Amino acid sequence: MATKGPHNEDPNDKALNKGRREFLKHSSLLTALAVAPPHLVKAAESALDEKAAVYFEQVPLSLEVNGVHHKLSVEPRVTLLDLLREQLALPGTKKGCDHGQCGACTVHVNGRRVLSCMSLAVMQEGKKVTTIEGLANGDQLHPMQEAFIKHDGFQCGYCTPGQIMSGIACIREGHANSDEEVREYMSGNICRCGAYPNIVKAIADVKKGGHKL
Amino acid sequence: MKNIDAYTHVRGESIYLDDIPLIQGSLFGASFGSPVAHGVITNLDLRDAITHPGVVRIFTHKDIPGENQIGGIVPDEPLLAGHEVHFCGMPVAFVVADSMEAARAAVKKIKLTIDPLPVITDPREAQAQGELIIPPRTFQLGDTASSWSQCAHIFEGRADTNGQEHLYIETQGAYAVPQEHNAIKVYSSTQGPTAVQRAVSRVLGLPMHLVEVEVNRLGGGFGGKEDQANTWAALCALAAHHLKKPVKYSLHRMEDMAMTGKRHPYSADFKIGLNEALKIIAYEVTFYQNAGAAADLSPAVLERTLFHCTNSYYIPNVKATAYSCRTHLPPNTAFRGFGGPQGMFMIESAIAKAAEELGINAAIIQEKNLLQTGDEFPYGQKAQSEAPECWHKAKTLYDLDAMLQQVQAFNATNTLYKKGLACMPICFGISFTKTLMNQARSLVHVYMDGSVGITTGAVEMGQGVNTKIAQVAAQVFSIQPEKIKIHTTNTFKIANTSPSAASATADLNGKATMLACTAIADRLKKMAAEELGVDVRLVALQNEYVYVNGQRTDRDWKSLVMAGHIKRIGLSEHAHYATPEIYFDATKEKGHPFAYHVYGTAFVSITVDCIRGIYTVDAVKVVHDFGASMNIAVDMGQLEGGIVQGIGWMTMEEVVYDTNGKLRSNALSTYKVPDIYAVPKEIAVEFLQTPHENLAIFRSKAVGEPPLMYGIGAYFALRNAIRAYNENGHFPFAAPMTPERVLMALYPTQKKGITESHEETINHLAVDK
Numbered sequence: 001m002a003t004k005g006p007h008n009e010d011p012n013d014k015a016l017n018k019g020r021r022e023f024l025k026h027s028s029l030l031t032a033l034a035v036a037p038p039h040l041v042k043a044a045e046s047a048l049d050e051k052a053a054v055y056f057e058q059v060p061l062s063l064e065v066n067g068v069h070h071k072l073s074v075e076p077r078v079t080l081l082d083l084l085r086e087q088l089a090l091p092g093t094k095k096g097c098d099h100g101q102c103g104a105c106t107v108h109v110n111g112r113r114v115l116s117c118m119s120l121a122v123m124q125e126g127k128k129v130t131t132i133e134g135l136a137n138g139d140q141l142h143p144m145q146e147a148f149i150k151h152d153g154f155q156c157g158y159c160t161p162g163q164i165m166s167g168i169a170c171i172r173e174g175h176a177n178s179d180e181e182v183r184e185y186m187s188g189n190i191c192r193c194g195a196y197p198n199i200v201k202a203i204a205d206v207k208k209g210g211h212k213l
Numbered sequence: 214m215k216n217i218d219a220y221t222h223v224r225g226e227s228i229y230l231d232d233i234p235l236i237q238g239s240l241f242g243a244s245f246g247s248p249v250a251h252g253v254i255t256n257l258d259l260r261d262a263i264t265h266p267g268v269v270r271i272f273t274h275k276d277i278p279g280e281n282q283i284g285g286i287v288p289d290e291p292l293l294a295g296h297e298v299h300f301c302g303m304p305v306a307f308v309v310a311d312s313m314e315a316a317r318a319a320v321k322k323i324k325l326t327i328d329p330l331p332v333i334t335d336p337r338e339a340q341a342q343g344e345l346i347i348p349p350r351t352f353q354l355g356d357t358a359s360s361w362s363q364c365a366h367i368f369e370g371r372a373d374t375n376g377q378e379h380l381y382i383e384t385q386g387a388y389a390v391p392q393e394h395n396a397i398k399v400y401s402s403t404q405g406p407t408a409v410q411r412a413v414s415r416v417l418g419l420p421m422h423l424v425e426v427e428v429n430r431l432g433g434g435f436g437g438k439e440d441q442a443n444t445w446a447a448l449c450a451l452a453a454h455h456l457k458k459p460v461k462y463s464l465h466r467m468e469d470m471a472m473t474g475k476r477h478p479y480s481a482d483f484k485i486g487l488n489e490a491l492k493i494i495a496y497e498v499t500f501y502q503n504a505g506a507a508a509d510l511s512p513a514v515l516e517r518t519l520f521h522c523t524n525s526y527y528i529p530n531v532k533a534t535a536y537s538c539r540t541h542l543p544p545n546t547a548f549r550g551f552g553g554p555q556g557m558f559m560i561e562s563a564i565a566k567a568a569e570e571l572g573i574n575a576a577i578i579q580e581k582n583l584l585q586t587g588d589e590f591p592y593g594q595k596a597q598s599e600a601p602e603c604w605h606k607a608k609t610l611y612d613l614d615a616m617l618q619q620v621q622a623f624n625a626t627n628t629l630y631k632k633g634l635a636c637m638p639i640c641f642g643i644s645f646t647k648t649l650m651n652q653a654r655s656l657v658h659v660y661m662d663g664s665v666g667i668t669t670g671a672v673e674m675g676q677g678v679n680t681k682i683a684q685v686a687a688q689v690f691s692i693q694p695e696k697i698k699i700h701t702t703n704t705f706k707i708a709n710t711s712p713s714a715a716s717a718t719a720d721l722n723g724k725a726t727m728l729a730c731t732a733i734a735d736r737l738k739k740m741a742a743e744e745l746g747v748d749v750r751l752v753a754l755q756n757e758y759v760y761v762n763g764q765r766t767d768r769d770w771k772s773l774v775m776a777g778h779i780k781r782i783g784l785s786e787h788a789h790y791a792t793p794e795i796y797f798d799a800t801k802e803k804g805h806p807f808a809y810h811v812y813g814t815a816f817v818s819i820t821v822d823c824i825r826g827i828y829t830v831d832a833v834k835v836v837h838d839f840g841a842s843m844n845i846a847v848d849m850g851q852l853e854g855g856i857v858q859g860i861g862w863m864t865m866e867e868v869v870y871d872t873n874g875k876l877r878s879n880a881l882s883t884y885k886v887p888d889i890y891a892v893p894k895e896i897a898v899e900f901l902q903t904p905h906e907n908l909a910i911f912r913s914k915a916v917g918e919p920p921l922m923y924g925i926g927a928y929f930a931l932r933n934a935i936r937a938y939n940e941n942g943h944f945p946f947a948a949p950m951t952p953e954r955v956l957m958a959l960y961p962t963q964k965k966g967i968t969e970s971h972e973e974t975i976n977h978l979a980v981d982k
Binding site for chain 2: 085089090091092093094095096097098099101102104131132133135136141145146148149152154155156157158159160161164183186187189190191192193194195196197198199200
């Protein structure tokens with residue numbers, strides 16, 4: 001007979017949790033944060049103390065997204081991806097694997113490409129985030145967006161925001177001097193439809209155009 | 214015409230399931246999948262999970278008001294396991310909570326006690342134990358038994374293909390919203406809205422007219438969302454039905470990979486006989502399909518394996534038998550090609566085996582046996598063949614002889630790098646093999662301002678079907694594409710749809726749209742003719758104007774439509790299309806199941822690094838039978854994408870289950886899909902524009918699946934390269950040919966050669982046995 005159950009809790013653990021919960025209940029948010037942030041983070045990570053999370057796991061965060069300043073309260077465990085999609089209603093950035101393995105969630109932080117599923121929101125304090133929604137100027141598309149349309153750099157479109165954000169960064173980094181180099185520096189973005197040849201063409205085209213990105 | 218979604222795609226404004234704005238009070242679901250592949254459930258302990266903060270309710274099979282059944286073809290698949298579990302990841306309980314995090318955390322607190330039962334992962338073992346999904350099927354042409362005596366050469370062997378994870382970048386998901394009058398609306402990431410509607414209707418015990426399924430678009434499907442979207446939709450619907458609140462479940466990548474089926478692995482035994490002139494006289498093949506734990510679409514996939522078991526060759530005597538074998542893996546399902554590629558890999562293996570034994574190039578045998586127009590397929594249909602045209606055009610255009618010489622010259626001068634070249638002709642039948650599924654409907658509204666709204670049964674998943682449908686309407690009405698909007702696919706607008714599959718979606722829904730638009734256009738033309746006092750046969754719609762006898766009139770499209778509305782002309786049409794001429798008699802296994810076939814030939818060349826076992830696909834040069842492509846950009850995308858996916862299946866994508874039926878290749882870190890490097894350095898495509906009438910929309914032949922099979926050439930190119938290094942190397946016909954296997958084939962450690970993994974490893978693995 002096989003018994004399966006991932007969380008066989010240690011009774012000592014439970015007592016500990018109870019203690020922590022009580023402690024947290026009787027502290028104010030700021031006191032709790034000042035006194036015991038590592039415990040809080042740990043509690044959140046292990047998902048053992050959800051009530052604590054509900055009461056106290058909100059950290060102030062101030063950042064700029066697509067040119068708009070936000071003053072927010074976020075749980076420390078929230079990823080930049082979830083912050084964008086769920087709290088800021090910017091669903092253009094996609095969740096493909098949530099493990100940093102597909103590139104669909106690529107955004108720019110202070111101009112550099114970052115996998116938003118692998119970045120905690122709280123780490124972006126004071127930074128400037130650009131998502132796919134922030135590229136165009138009204139109806140005027142960014143040159144990379146234009147190029148993806150011109151070269152059909154997509155099929156289903158799901159990986160496209162990540163590809164475009166990555167493509168822009170690839171040029172900014174000076175890594176688009178040849179098709180070979182584009183391939184190397186775009187290899188972290190998976191396109192299951194296989195639109196790769198057109199993606200390379202689009203990036204090469206923008207590079208050739210010499211736009212300031 | 215550009216992809217109609219291009220603008221929203223590049224702005225991140227295209228809406229997929231997970232992007233739908235949530236309704237207040239929405240809850241989130243997560244599925245608890247069985248950790249054991251086969252066993253009897255003795256206890257399901259939900260106590261810890263239910264007290265987890267945020268958890269609203271946990272659903273089990275006991276909560277199902279209708280039937281605990283989602284099997285489409287065979288009713289053998291419970292939505293939620295009750296007494297027994299049949300595969301790792303089989304849903305046992307569905308947790309609903311006020312946040313996704315809470316639902317997933319609670320899933321981890323569920324405790325399941327199971328009395329394990331023996332686990333079968335190998336289809337041959339399942340067949341030996343009589344574990345079959347349906348009775349075996351046999352396609353027969355001529356008489357193989359009496360033909361062997363005419364053969365100068367007879368070869369026998371075995372070939373194996375592995376599965377393939379769909380890895381649509383958008384995972385599976387559903388969002389169910391309760392409606393008034395006990396109805397339910399389900400947003401689903403599905404290729405088969407009607408399949409979802411049926412499954413939900415069955416599970417909830419509701420008539421279909423109370424179940425609305427809506428699909429905006431998919432972030433990739435590839436067959437994986439044809440039937441396997443049903444589970445998540447039915448789970449969300451079940452919860453929403455009970456709780457009277459919206460419930461959403463968008464699967465995590467690892468949940469998706471662990472719980473859903475893949476392309477069917479196949480094992481096969483073949484026997485091929487050729488005469489002195491290298492004409493194939495007889496071919497016998499037995500297929501063992503690894504169906505997984507439930508039928509899903511396996512019987513239909515099995516059928517297509519048989520349909521394509523002779524690829525694009527004419528063989529007068531064929532006996533092909535196929536077993537759909539029940540194992541304890543997640544139910545395997547549709548995947549681009551739908552069993553066809555597996556059937557083709559086996560005949561290509563048989564031809565390669567013959568060529569290797571005879572010491573000749575396989576291309577010689579391939580060329581001598583290409584289907585000619587009028588030749589009979591093993592299922593009775595007569596070919597309207599473009600196979601020789603494609604082959605000969607490719608041979609001349611790309612200079613096959615020169616390519617072969619270059620490979621030889623390279624191999625003669627290089628010791629540590631070797632090149633291999635393989636020819637891969639394809640032939641793929643277009644139509645659902647189930648005749649009844651070859652029907653579609655389109656609903657066209659022309660609004661009084663001249664704009665047009667169209668709803669069909671087609672689901673857009675990147676294949677460009679909506680772009681093609683818009684093209685159809687734009688052409689019939691002769692208006693700008695901007696005036697046309699293709700609406701979401703919705704079962705309340707279009708009923709009884711066939712899934713977007715079988716490469717036939719543009720044909721079926723495009724033709725229905727053409728009928729609907731033509732009916733409206735005819736009514737408007739008739740009105741215009743009366744108005745202008747001319748014969749209706751002289752009236753035409755052109756560039757948004759009414760033309761009479763080739764002369765433009767003052768009547769433009771917009772005013773024509775408004776006049777039609779004022780005169781009470783019907784400006785809407787719901788049209789039905791059913792593919793003519795097709796039929797199939799499964800009792801005789803004969804008929805005319807396909808509207809037409811798509812042909813093509815690819816030359817695939819590969820360079821192998823003989824120190825490391827890694828390789829590069831240098832070129833794939835193709836002549837493809839497009840008929841008359843109606844959208845070259847879309848069709849090229851399908852072709853290039855199909856080739857890359859086919860190469861992935863044959864070379865790097867390795868689905869690994871252990872002997873306990875647990876998926877080991879369970880994330881992108883352990884399952885390698887083609888990245889930007891996997892693309893051949895050169896893809897050359899020549900459009901074979903064929904003059905013959907066909908049943909395709911605007912004579913533009915279906916293009917979704919056929920190109921994937923060019924990828925099979927990558928396996929044989931690799932094989933040739935390896936043999937150039939290690940002339941006496943014998944290694945099994947087994948794909949995928951990962952770099953690891955290439956290395957082992959380059960340096961066999963035993964007399965007969967091996968490509969198996971280390972013995973210690975193999976003991977724990979299911980698929981490499």
